[in-house]
Amino acid sequence: MSKENKYNELEQFFRSRLRNPKVEPEAWNVPDDDILSGAFAAMDKEVKEEKKKGFPLMYILAPLLLFVFTFLAFIIFNQSKQVENLNKELAHIKTQQNTEQVVASEDAQINKNIQTIAAQEEALEANQYTQSINADAAQNLEDRSFTRRKHDSNNSFAFSQKVNNPRLDRNANLAFNNDANYFIGKTKETSIVAEEKASSTFNNNIIAKAFELSQVGPKPMKPLVRPLRILTLNSFLEEKESTSTPSKWRAYMSVGHLYSSFKMNAISNANYTLEDYDKYYNGIQFLVGSTYSVNEKFSLSFDLGFRGIHNKSTFTKINSYDSANEFYSAENELMYRASFDITSPLGLFSDEMELKMDGIDMSEGDPMKNKTNIHQILRVANLSTALNYELFSSGNTSLNASVGLSFNRLFEARHKMTVKMYDGAEEMDNKLFQYNDLNLLRPFFWESNIGLNLRRDFANNIFLNLGANYHRSLHSLTRANANNAKTTLHGFNSSISIGYTF
Amino acid sequence: MQLEEIILLAKKQDRKAQTALYHQFKSGWFMICLRYCSNRADASDALQNALILIFSKIEQFDAVQGEFKSWSSKIVVNSCLMFLRKNTNRFQFNELKEDILMYEEQHTQDDVLSVEEMTKMIQELPIGYRTVFNLYVLEGYTHVEIAEILEISIGTSKSQLSKSRKLLKQKLEVVL
Known part of the structure; x- marks a missing residue:
């Protein structure tokens, strides 16, 4: 307190009486009871409003993420398809170009050969012309020799001697030339035959090659309608031929059986108490998704899944009638107070109910049976993304490890039970109870998961997947309540599913 | 606990x-x-x-x-x-009128005022007087601090306190 407001009698008087007054609570200085409840209500409202402020963000974020992923997947899928098609076209064009080059080079060779043949034919014609001249000359010589033989028939030896010895007769030179020309002509003739033969063979080869090329040329168009392929068990079980280049994006859908365990810690409300509990459930799961291959080992997957879990169970409890315990009379009716432990996908619930026993004449120690049928239902949709790493791959089988994050929407979480009371075979009373567990739980929650997937690809894009994963909610699933109980959902899933890759 | x-x-x-x-x-x-x-x-x-x-x-x-x-x-x-x-739209420091100054004699004539009566006296002060009086006398704030808290001038704070004193004195005189 400052000096300036210390000294004043009036102030001092008020200060001494009103500062830290020691007065008993009286009507005038005690606030109404509803002030505290009003404050609590206002605080709860504030919390709800804060949540509402944050909640639409999740509402918007999840579909937005889905939209973005789907859009990106669509764009990238389309682009990869286009790239694939362009690659195919490019490969086709390259094949065509190679074929054309071969044809062009062979055409050039043919032209060259044709030119050679033309030149050789010209040379041949020239030789034939020379040969004909020589033949004429030889004929003249022969005529002259014949005339001489006629004229000098008795001296044939001498003539032959003259012919064979060019130095003996001046015509001998001509005879020699004639012989020589004849020899040359003979040789030339043989060569031309061979040449023509070769040319003929060559031409035949060209024709054959051209025919062959005409067969190699542009591939015929595939029919637009594929022939109907009859699927058989063998065709399913055939291993898929991995001839095509692997696509970066792959879309798939699968349906499978789920074997799941849920574990939840304490949650309670006025009606029943849930304790730690482990329980296994069967269900189905449906999945549509896409995978993007980052490289040979890593891939990203985006899935939209749905899990539906049902569990029907029955348990029977046999008691003995004991008037001092669990039974009491109310309005002249005998009532049985039965307590139950109820298993549910979300854990173990304890409850207590009363069954009417009127009209039954019971004696101490009589056996009493109560039978409880429980039907539990849990439906969860999830949008998840995961990073996958290929641990092992052999042929069409691969083992992948994955770590992921999922956004879940709990559509339904309820259980109903029918409790029947029997006296021997006679049903005395039954009661049906239904509990909506969503009243206690948040409908939206985030989960992380880690798992292993064994996948085998078969023919016709069919694949079989065996999966096992551990999942855990990232925050409490319990709605805000007075006890501020924190509840996490976690457990193991194993699944077997068959799917189709698009 | x-x-x-x-x-x-x-x-x-x-x-x-x-x-x-x-x-x-x-x-x-x-x-x-x-x-x-x-x-x-x-x-x-x-x-x-x-x-x-x-x-x-x-x-x-x-x-x-x-x-x-x-x-x-x-x-x-x-x-x-x-x-x-x-x-209140703003602290009304000029609301004091002569008719308000007239303190109605409705309190007990005991020699010693009870906490309730003293509280009621303060309650009956105009809002400006009351607030400055509470802050200065009972909470121990200085005029500078009060001026800052209430976004008024130091002079206003001082005058409000002075007037509240005067009014309370009148009330006390009536009661006692």
């Missing part, structure tokens, strides 16, 4: 602990509200706002720096000031 334990639980937003705190301090908190507000209904509203502030800000309370009572009283005072600010 010790106060420290209750505060610890209240920090965890335990409703039972918050309720226990309320029951332990409600009278003192409410009397502060009664001094600042002109009637019980307004004081109740101011207290409700104060409770929300106390429970939501209790994590900031550090026992080393002071007692819970003084810490929570400051919050109650601030809450009252916020309430007055919200429910």
